[in-house]
Amino acid sequence: MKHLPLILLSAILLSACEREDREYRSNPVTAETEEKIALVPLSAGPSGPTEHRSGLGKEYEENAYHIAQGKKFYVWFNCNGCHANGGGGSGPPLMDDRWFYGGQIENIVQTIREGRPNGMPSFRGKIPDDQIWQIAAYVRSMGRNVPKAAAPGRNDDMHSGPAEQRRPPGEVIDGGQVPPAAQMPQ
């Protein structure tokens, strides 16, 4: 039995990065990025919700290395036990276009950190922040909400369906009412 990889990883504590440092490196488990991102398209007043992104999200989800790392951590932290290879299980599908809690990478980072009420565990303090971003970038690739060139190719393991790279560009629809996208031609 493998032990929790974070034990190893959190032992490798690097010196704190400065906020401006765009070359994002392994962080202590406790350090967190703070992006301002609304969960819903609706806000009080006519101007729409305030959103502020530092650009970090784009860096992660347009980078094949980060996405590949994220794919590995997705399995290490047992996300696949509940979400399978994106099709879902006890947790909802992550490859479809419906997002209960927002489908932008910043929302997904929040979901992983905080957990969600109907059974999504909180991983705050359990996964280093940069790995959370990498996992979130991989989750974005499942519905092909990342550039084709950055999305993973065919699996070495059991073929669960078409590889992320071969999926058509995705969409993000807020809320949980719409049934998942129709089956893709095989």
Added chain:
Amino acid sequence: MGGARLALVLAVSLTLQPASPILAQPTSSQPAAPHFAMGPEDGQWTIPQKNYASTRYSDLSEINIETVKNLQVAFTFSTGVNKGHESAPLVVGGTMYVLSPYPNILYALDLTQPGAPMKWQYNPKPAAAAQGVACCDVVNRGPTFANGRIFFTTLDAHVVAVNAETGEEVWRTKLGDINRGETMTMAPLVVKDKVIVGISGGEYGVRGWIQALNIEDGTSVWKAYSTGPDQDVKIGPNFKPFYDSDKGADLGVTTWPADAWQQGGGTVWGWLSYDPDLNLLYHGTGNPGPWNPNQRPGDNKWTAGIFARDADTGEARWFYQTAPHDLHDWDNINEMILLDLEWEGRPRKVLVHPGRTGFVYVIDRTTGEVLSAKPFHALTAVTGVDMETGRLQVNSEKEPVNNRVIRDICPTAPGAKDWNPSAFSHKTGLLYIPHMNMCMDWESVEPNYIAGTPYLGAEVRMYPGPGGHMGEFTAWDIKEGKELWTINERFPVWSGTLATAGDVVFYGTMDGWFKAVHARTGEVLWQFKTSSGIIGQPTTYRGPDGKQYVAILSGVGGWAGSIVSGDLDPRDGTAALGFVNAMRELKNVTTKGGTLYVFKLP
């Protein structure tokens, strides 16, 4: 689909009157229900198993092979819940009790009034987070009634006792922790002054146990684990297993790699039966954890087997392991039907168990000796059961190897049949088995134990077995160990079964048909399309107006149906632990939604 395959037609049965005295008593050569399951029919259905022998048979016969074609809806009731409805509607006196899946709402319906209006509802408000650690939809397999109270388990691992008249909570006990992946889904069984329950979570590295609670206040009376030292398992001097492989000290520790038994599974989430003459309680134990067997060399006692325990103390009396060192998630929690039969000239008290491994086991329930194990499913992964040692014989070619996809393994992870119970007709002497016809590909990978998350180490994808259909409903001759007839269904048969003295047996399909079948020929005599797929347990009762009714919950889901109830994405064949690969089309034929249907004759 639906065409009965008649291996044997009892020509006489077609012309006999339903209440014929010739058929009313089984011939002496037939298996029979024990006396404790044979009392005069009171027209109620107070526990999901119907009786301690778990025959799920009613002596009511107003609905019979002649009249069943006229069945019509008497009333319906929406549970307001969109998850898989596996529970059994109970009837006690003039009240029906219906338990929903999570959030586990208990409804009482007044059968004395037109349309059966709601008397009360009781909402235990289980923790929403429990939904994440329920492996295979947020199901519940039913409430149970005793001493003026309804008892049931909640998804967040509580047991509650509710006043059956008023709906008031009498007591509530927390028995598990969702942060360790512990949930509860089973129907309790009340034996004397104890409520017997067990824990779920075999996919989360939960260490399984069974526990008896004081019926008055819910305090624990005894608790027995499925892994670990003998003392924890309640193995003592009175433990007399039949086979040598179950003899020795602390096998629950020594048949595991160091400490692996602590996350070893063996959860108790299935059916309980009880023999009051022997005072023995029978229960199964679930799959060992993790699924990947290469992580746990050894026989992994006492997972994937059957225990007989003293009902008062919990002390183990015998154990039989249907899947030593389980390779493919073959929990052994399926129903155990207690019968009396003549075996090689000697009367025997037996336990009949259609297992996930693909065999119907006939076991002497006083000793644990396997008398026969005959296949009821297409098999590639196993070849039989050694009658000397009792050991399951496996095909080494289908054994999991890490990081290699092994193909064409039959039966699949949910087994030849899963939790959904068979029924035994006291009249025909036959067992009616709802089951599957499926195969799978399996790849073992190294798992990672993180408490509160799945502990599996396997990628699976399932598909239909030989013939292309995935479900079967089979009438089984227990003594001969062979099927008499089988009805093929497009999707797995995931509903329970009801047998009646009217020689009609009932089951439901995942595409929503509720079917009444001739108990002797398999001819479909009547069917009704309900609003969603059926995975519930049919029951029957005599209403306050003296008429016979049949009840079933419709509402697709469960492991097999979670593609619909969980809105899973059909593009990922490994979704729902590999079931989605086989169930893609279910989305095209049914939608979710829980509704009770109750039928009667005009």
